[in-house]
Amino acid sequence: MRIPMRQMQDNQSGTIRAVRADGELGRRIRDMGLVPGTEIRIQGRAPLYDPVALRVMGFTLTLRNNEADFIEVEVD
Amino acid sequence: MSDTTLALAGNPNSGKTTLFNALTGARQHVGNYPGVTVEKKEGIHVHEDRRFKIVDLPGTYSLTAYSLEEVVARDFLVNERPAAVIDIVDAANLERNLYLTLQFMELGVPVIVALNMIDVAQQRGISIDTAVLSRLLKVPVVATIARRGEGKAELIEVAERIVGEGIRPQGLDISYGEDIDHALAEMEQAIIAANLLTDVYPARWVALKYMENDEQILSLGRQADAALSASLEAIVTRVTDHIKATHDLYPEAVIADHRYGFIKSILQQGVLSVKHDRDRLYMSDRIDSVLTNRFAGPLIMLAVVWGLYQFTFTYSELPVAWLEGFFGWLGGMAEAYLPDGLIKSLIVSGIIDGVGGVLGFVPLIMFMFLGIAFLEDSGYMARVAFMLDRVFRVFGLHGSSVMAFIVSGGIAGGCAVPGVMATRTLKSPRERLATLLTVPFMNCGAKLPVFALLVAAFFASHEALVMFIITLVSWAGALLVAKLLRSTVVRGESTPFVMELPPYRLPTFKGLLIHTWERTWQYVRKAGTIILGISIVLWALMTFPGAPDAVKQQFDTDRQAVTVASPAAAQEIENAAEGATLSAAAQTLQGKLDGIAALEAEADLRYSVAGRIGTALETLSHWAGFDWRTNIALVGGFAAKEVVVSTLGTAYSLGAVDPEEAVSLSTKLATAPGWRPLTAISLIVFTMFYAPCFVSVVCIAREAGGWKWGAFSMVFNTVLAFSLAVVVYQVGTLLGF
Numbered sequence: 032m033r034i035p036m037r038q039m040q041d042n043q044s045g046t047i048r049a050v051r052a053d054g055e056l057g058r059r060i061r062d063m064g065l066v067p068g069t070e071i072r073i074q075g076r077a078p079l080y081d082p083v084a085l086r087v088m089g090f091t092l093t094l095r096n097n098e099a100d101f102i103e104v105e106v107d
Numbered sequence: 108m109s110d111t112t113l114a115l116a117g118n119p120n121s122g123k124t125t126l127f128n129a130l131t132g133a134r135q136h137v138g139n140y141p142g143v144t145v146e147k148k149e150g151i152h153v154h155e156d157r158r159f160k161i162v163d164l165p166g167t168y169s170l171t172a173y174s175l176e177e178v179v180a181r182d183f184l185v186n187e188r189p190a191a192v193i194d195i196v197d198a199a200n201l202e203r204n205l206y207l208t209l210q211f212m213e214l215g216v217p218v219i220v221a222l223n224m225i226d227v228a229q230q231r232g233i234s235i236d237t238a239v240l241s242r243l244l245k246v247p248v249v250a251t252i253a254r255r256g257e258g259k260a261e262l263i264e265v266a267e268r269i270v271g272e273g274i275r276p277q278g279l280d281i282s283y284g285e286d287i288d289h290a291l292a293e294m295e296q297a298i299i300a301a302n303l304l305t306d307v308y309p310a311r312w313v314a315l316k317y318m319e320n321d322e323q324i325l326s327l328g329r330q331a332d333a334a335l336s337a338s339l340e341a342i343v344t345r346v347t348d349h350i351k352a353t354h355d356l357y358p359e360a361v362i363a364d365h366r367y368g369f370i371k372s373i374l375q376q377g378v379l380s381v382k383h384d385r386d387r388l389y390m391s392d393r394i395d396s397v398l399t400n401r402f403a404g405p406l407i408m409l410a411v412v413w414g415l416y417q418f419t420f421t422y423s424e425l426p427v428a429w430l431e432g433f434f435g436w437l438g439g440m441a442e443a444y445l446p447d448g449l450i451k452s453l454i455v456s457g458i459i460d461g462v463g464g465v466l467g468f469v470p471l472i473m474f475m476f477l478g479i480a481f482l483e484d485s486g487y488m489a490r491v492a493f494m495l496d497r498v499f500r501v502f503g504l505h506g507s508s509v510m511a512f513i514v515s516g517g518i519a520g521g522c523a524v525p526g527v528m529a530t531r532t533l534k535s536p537r538e539r540l541a542t543l544l545t546v547p548f549m550n551c552g553a554k555l556p557v558f559a560l561l562v563a564a565f566f567a568s569h570e571a572l573v574m575f576i577i578t579l580v581s582w583a584g585a586l587l588v589a590k591l592l593r594s595t596v597v598r599g600e601s602t603p604f605v606m607e608l609p610p611y612r613l614p615t616f617k618g619l620l621i622h623t624w625e626r627t628w629q630y631v632r633k634a635g636t637i638i639l640g641i642s643i644v645l646w647a648l649m650t651f652p653g654a655p656d657a658v659k660q661q662f663d664t665d666r667q668a669v670t671v672a673s674p675a676a677a678q679e680i681e682n683a684a685e686g687a688t689l690s691a692a693a694q695t696l697q698g699k700l701d702g703i704a705a706l707e708a709e710a711d712l713r714y715s716v717a718g719r720i721g722t723a724l725e726t727l728s729h730w731a732g733f734d735w736r737t738n739i740a741l742v743g744g745f746a747a748k749e750v751v752v753s754t755l756g757t758a759y760s761l762g763a764v765d766p767e768e769a770v771s772l773s774t775k776l777a778t779a780p781g782w783r784p785l786t787a788i789s790l791i792v793f794t795m796f797y798a799p800c801f802v803s804v805v806c807i808a809r810e811a812g813g814w815k816w817g818a819f820s821m822v823f824n825t826v827l828a829f830s831l832a833v834v835v836y837q838v839g840t841l842l843g844f
Binding site for chain 1: 609
């Protein structure tokens with residue numbers, strides 16, 4: 032099932048299928064290794080439920096919810 | 108023999124600074140890259156008969172034209188042509204770190220990979236075959252543990268070999284898929300034929316940057332050859348349209364995918380083997396589950412800030428007392444042994460008081476920086492940005508704005524100058540502008556002495572608490588003003604928050620000391636030069652032209668009168684030895700004479716240039732509870748905030764009854780007429796918000812791209828500060844404080 036990253040639950044894992052962002056946000060996301068085929072797991076959210084922290088290739092990355100909207104994930 | 112340059116590059120948090128410190132030790136020089144304010148650290152490493160000049164490039168994840176750090180790093184590589192780039196790669200994070208490595212190789216610079224924190228990787232069950240990695244990448248790979256200095260000798264030997272044998276890099280041609288590869292080949296030929304930018308960049312790299320829509324290269328290309336550039340851009344548009352139609356992607360996305368694909372294929376060829384699940388939770392994640400917990404996180408964050416205060420104030424008390432004692436003693440010595448006159452006045456009131464007032468706070472600032480360095484190096488600061496982003500966004504700022512605010516003194520004791528420069532990490536011009544216009548409201552290290560002085564004089568029993576409240580007020584003020592600016596003069600959309608949360612690490616003692624030393628030295632240097640100069644200028648302003656002769660004569664007449672009235676007592680004072688006990692009559696006379704001397708000194712000051720300015724402003728400033736002395740000090744504070752303290756010191760010691768008695772300034776203020784706790788609060792509020800020092804104003808103007816913003820920050824902040832101070836003072840007075 033493919034869903035936007037924002038809708039993923041804490042500790043849910045999946046594989047990135049598409050990154051719809053372009054321009055600066057797209058570059059920044061891809062530079063950090065969020066490209067199609069990469070496996071990710073949601074690690075948690077900040078105290079105010081935003082941004083989201085995710086585990087990717089063994090490190091932790093943060094994104095705002097409205098940025099996670101651009102990333103489509105095939106969830107396990 | 109000239110120095111051989113080596114560049115140190117790598118991702119943020121890969122241990123680059125630690126390796127730099129290990130290689131160069133204390134032989135470092137901190138400056139700026141030409142024309143920009145990105146910090147440039149250089150150091151020397153001597154190996155046998157070769158001197159290596161090691162340059163620490165800014166930490167980056169990529170080499171796009173996306174941020175100033177990335178542009179600075181790649182400009183350095185192509186313009187300065189270092190003999191080799193030591194690329195520090197976090198062994199536990201190989202995949203993402205190699206993304207940058209590939210880009211160095213595409214740029215055609217000789218790369219040496221330092222596979223750092225190999226011990227951490229091993230603990231995590233990651234084993235890396237450095238020989239295979241080196242063979243597949245065609246670059247030397249050296250395993251290092253920068254914290255313990257392991258591998259640094261080997262790194263230098265490899266560098267020595269590259270330099271000595273003149274080994275050239277083999278270059279790296281990654282396939283980016285048929286469409287892009289074809290277009291790149293076509294563009295490369297055209298670029299070589301016309302020599303477009305090939306004097307500095309490899310042709311294929313230029314083609315690749317055109318394909319990635321890199322603003323810097325596009326504009327350089329257009330300048331160099333507009334016609335060729337247009338035809339290259341046409342090829343890019345053709346490929347972009349095709350890829351967009353067939354895959355619904357932009358070329359830069361395809362390029363990034365292939366780079367990561369290339370890295371994955373290398374790692375799968377026997378380089379990397381992982382024993383356990385890579386995403387399993389480690390110590391760092393367990394710490395995070397508490398420190399960024401929904402309920403515990405914010406509370407712990409407040410406690411950490413509070414703890415930093417306690418640490419700073421408690422441990423700096425003793426050295427502060429030593430320094431105050433030392434300068435008091437120095438002033439006393441000068442007072443006793445120098446002949447009366449202008450020189451003595453200059454040395455005691457201008458130089459010793461001025462420098463002493465500033466240096467006395469060095470221990471405080473040192474402890475503060477030590478604490479901040481610990482938070483930064485441990486990784487906690489990134490968690491603060493993570494937890495606060497949602498809040499900062501409300502005010503039209505960015506989670507990373509927190510760094511600029513903290514550097515400027517969000518955790519009291521920073522400096523708005525590096526704070527304003529730290530806003531360079533912010534990508535959106537609007538959030539950046541709002542941040543750099545509001546960071547000067549933070550409690551910088553130069554305002555601290557002012558606050559510390561007033562708090563010690565009027566709220567001595569609650570020192571830490573009051574300082575904590577001052578911090579909260581400055582934050583609230585800065586955020587509200589940011590919101591105001593973002594909905595008026597700097598309106599607009601918000602920008603990405605893609606940030607790494609580095610694993611928690613225990614900072615190295617050496618790293619902390621170097622960091623603390625650098626920042627403290629920066630403060631001392633500023634104190635030693637600007638402050639001393641200002642202190643002397645102010646002394647002159649406060650000494651000349653002095654009271655007119657008619658007024659002076661009046662004081663002489665008064666003196667004459669009291670002396671003549673009791674000739675016996677006058678005789679006794681004349682003949683009395685130093686320290687002898689005087690009779691009651693003589694004591695009364697001495698008291699009268701001292702009173703006249705004090706009035707005369709005060710008159711001198713009032714008639715001086717500074718006194719006239721201060722008095723003129725008094726009609727306005729009395730609404731906020733400031734007298735002419737405070738006004739002089741605040742005018743001096745335009746130059747640098749710590750001048751407020753030294754000026755008050757000078758003002759009060761010149762006008763004081765008995766300059767020989769070494770009373771500290773805070774005791775003086777506590778008993779001075781016209782001062783009460785409300786006056787102190789009003790002055791604290793004014794100092795917090797009024798015009799930044801001129802160094803900050805210059806930086807703001809440069810960073811914001813125009814003097815209009817420098818002028819804006821001076822006028823707007825001063826009007827705001829005065830309004831707030833008047834409200835505080837008037838409301839406070841009405842309430843009976």
